[in-house]
Amino acid sequence: MAKFEKDFLLGASTAAHQVEGNNVHSDYWLMEHMEYSQFVEPSGDAVDHYHRYEEDIRMLAEAGLNAYRFSIEWARIEPEQGKFDANEIEHYRKVIACCRKYGVEPIVTLHHFTSPAWLIRMGGWDNEEVIPLFAAYAKYVTEQLGGELNYICTINEANMRLQIHALMERFKKQMMAKMAAAKSLEAEKKPEGMEGQVQVGLNLNDPMERMKLNAMENVKVFGDPQPHTFVSAAGENGDEIVCRAHKAAKAAIKTVRPKIKVGITLSLHDMQWIEGGEEKAQKEWEEEFTHYIPYILEDDFLGLQNYTRTTYGPDGIVPVPAGTPMTQMDYENYPEALEHCIRRVHEELPEVPILVTENGIATGDDAQRCTFIEQALAGIERCIADSIPVIGYCHWSLIDNFEWQKGYALTFGLCAVDRTTQERFPKKSLKLLGSYR
Template identity: 65%
Template sequence: MSKFPKGFLKGAATAAHQVEGNNINSDYWAMEHMKYSSFTEPSLDAVDHYHRYEEDIKMMAEAGLNAYRFSVEWARIEPEQGKFDDREIEHYRKVLECCQKYGIEPVVTLHHFTSPKWLIEKGGWEQEETVELFARYCRYVVEQLGSFMHYVCTINEANMGLQIAAISARYQAQMMAKMKNTGAGKAVEATAKETAKDAEGAVQVGLNMQKMMENMNKQREENIEVFKTPEPQVFVSARTQKGDMLIMKAHQAAKKAIKEVNPQLQVGITLSLHDIQAKKGGEEKAALEWEEEFLHYTPFIRDDDFFGLQNYTRSVYDSDGICAAPAEAELTQMDYEIYPQALERCIRRVYEELQIPVIVTENGIAVEDDRKRVDFIASATDGVAQCIADGIPVKGYFYWSLLDNFEWQKGYSMTFGLAAVDRDTQKRNPKPSLAYLGCL
C-alpha cells in the first residue's frame, strides 16, 4: 500500500543545463570555458538528456514514478534577444508529449539558474529590464506549450543569490580571523581549503568557494572580454537587496503573463530552505536567518497556487552564529549533514506562515553508497506522509536528481542520482533507490 494518497505527484527532478548538454548560448557555458573559471570542468555533452529524454522518461515510468520536474532552457529558446527558436520549442513540445505518452505528469521550471548570455551582457539579474524580458519569455513558452502542462515553477531557488552573498561574506570573515593565527605557506593553503569546505556545506548548490576567491581579480578582466562587464550578474551571483526584490518582481510579472495566456495553469516558485534550528543563545540569529531565507518573500508569493520547497539539510545556530555539523554526523559528498528529518520540519514551518499547497520540488542526497540514499528517501518521505496525515496539503515529492549529472561548479563528481550514467557511453544504470522510490 502506498504511503501517499491517490493523485500525489511522486517523481524525480532535473535541470536543463545539468543534463541536456551543449547549452552553448547560456551564461554558464561561457563561464565554464573561461581561462580562470571557477568550474572544475565544463558541462559539454552533460548526460545527453537532450537526445535521450524518452529513454529517461520511460525509465521513470517503468520504475513506478508518475511525475517529472524538469526545466526548459531560456538560452535555447531565445538565443538572441527577441529571436525565438521554433526548433527548440518543438524539442520541448516533444518532451512534454513523451511525458504524456508514459503517464508522467510534467512540472516545468521556466528558469533554473542559467540565462541567455545576452541577458547578462545587458545587466542580468540586477537590471530592471530583466523583469519584462523574463515575463515575455514565459508568455511565449506558455503560448506554445501551455496546453501540455498543469504545473509551472517560474524561478528555481529564487533566494539563492542572497544565500551566496551571505556565504561569501562569512567565508571572507572566517579567512581573515583564521589567517591571524596561521603561518604562511602550506598552513595558509590548508586553512583556506578548510574554510571553503565549511562554507560550501552551508549552501544548497555546488560551489567552489576557494577557487572563486582566488580567481576573483583575474576573472574581472576576463569577464569584460566575455560579458562586457567586470562583474556579470548571473542568477547565482551574490545578490543585493535590490536584486532580491527584482527576482520577486520577475516572478510576479511572469505569473501574470502565464495566467493571461492560460488561467488554469498552477503557478508557483521554489526556494532553497534549510531546517533552521537554534541552540541556547542562538535564537535571535536563527530567527534572522529564517527571515532572510523565507519570511520576507511571503508577501510576494502568498497568492501563488503552490509553493515549491527545496530542502537538503539543516542549519544550527548558537550565540556565535552557524555551527559546524556535529563531530559524529555523517556528511554527504557536498559536505551537508545527512539529516532527512529536516524536510518534515521545513514543511510544517512553511505551512504555518504560507497556507497554500506545498510541492517538495527538490530533496536528495549525494552519496556513493545507494543504501544510504534509500534510507534517506525512506525517512524523508515518512515525514511527508506524516504532514499529509496531519492535514497539510503536500501535493508532491520530487527527489533530486533522476541522474548523476553536472553539479555546477563541482562538475560531475557529486552523485545525487537515482541512476548512474557512464559518460563514455551515456548508458543509464538505474540504482536500487529508483525502484524503491517507485514502490512507495
C-alpha cells in the same frame, strides 16, 4: 510502508543545463570555458538528456513514478534577445508529449539558474529590464506549450542570490581572519565546511590570485568583473528584482492560460538552534523564507526544496560535530529536515499547497540514499496525516549529472550514467521511490 494517493505527484527532478549538454548560448557555458574558470570541469555533453529524454522518462515511468520536473532552457529558446528559436520550442513540445505518452505529469521550471549570455551582458539579474524580458519569455513559452501543462515553476530557488550573498560575506570574513593570522599560502585555503552552507554546488577552493584572474576574464566576456548571474551574490535590490520577475511571469502565464497552476521554488534549511542562538536562527529564516510571503501568498503552490538543517548558536552557525554523517556536498545527512520545513512553511503559509520540488542526498552509497528516501517520505506521510496540503514529492535528482561548479564527481541520482557511453544504470533507490505508489 504506506502508499500515496493516486493523485499525489511522486517523481524526480532535473535541470536543463545539468543534464541536456551543449547549452552553448548560456552564461554558464561561457564561464565553464574560461581559462581561469571556477568550474572544476565543463558540462560538455552532460548526460545527453537532450537526445535521450525518452529513454529517461520511460525509465522513470516504468519505476512507478508519475511526475517529472524539468526545466526549459531560456538560452535555447531565446539565444539572441527578441529572437525565439522555433526548433527548440518544438524540442520541449516533444519532451512534454513524451511525458504524456508514459502517463507522467510534466512540471516545468522556466528558469533553473542559467540565463542567456546576452542577458548577463545587459546587467543580468541586477538590471530591472530582466523583469519584462523574463515575462515575455514566460508568455512565449506558455503560448507555445501551455496547452499541455498543468504546473509551471517560474524561478528555481528564488532566494539563492541572498543565500550566496550571506555565504560570501562569511567567506570574506573568515579569509581575512586567516590571512591576518598567517601570512602564508595556507591562509588562502577555503574555510572548512563553508560550501555546505548553501544548497548549490559551489567551488571555493580557488586561491585568491586565480579568483582575481577570473574577474579579469569576466570583464572580457561579460563586461563586468562580477557579472550578475542568477547564482551570484545579491542584496535587497537584486532580491526584489527576482520577486518582481516571478510576479510578472506569473501574470503573463495566467493571461495566456489561467488554469495553469503557477508557483516558485525556494531553497530552505531546517533552522535549528542551541541556547543563545534562537534570535539568529529566526533572523535567517525570515531572510530565507518569511519575507517572500507577500510575493507568493496568492500562488497556486510553493515549490519547497530542502536537503539539510543548519544549527545556530549565539555566535552564528554551529559547526557539525565530528563524526556526524555527511554527504558529498558537505551537508549533514539529516532527512528529518524536510518534514520540519514543511510544517514550518505551513504554519506561516497555511493556504498554499506545498510541492516538494527537490529533496535528496549526494552519496556514492545507494543504500544510504534508500534510507534517506524512506525517512523523508515518512515525514511527508505524517504531514499529510495532519492535513497539511502536500501535493507531491520530486526527488533530486533523476540521474547523476553536472553539479554546477563541482562538476560530475557528486552523485545525487536515482540512476547512474557511464558518461563515456551515456549508458544508464538505474539504482535500487529508483525502484524504491516508485514503490510508494
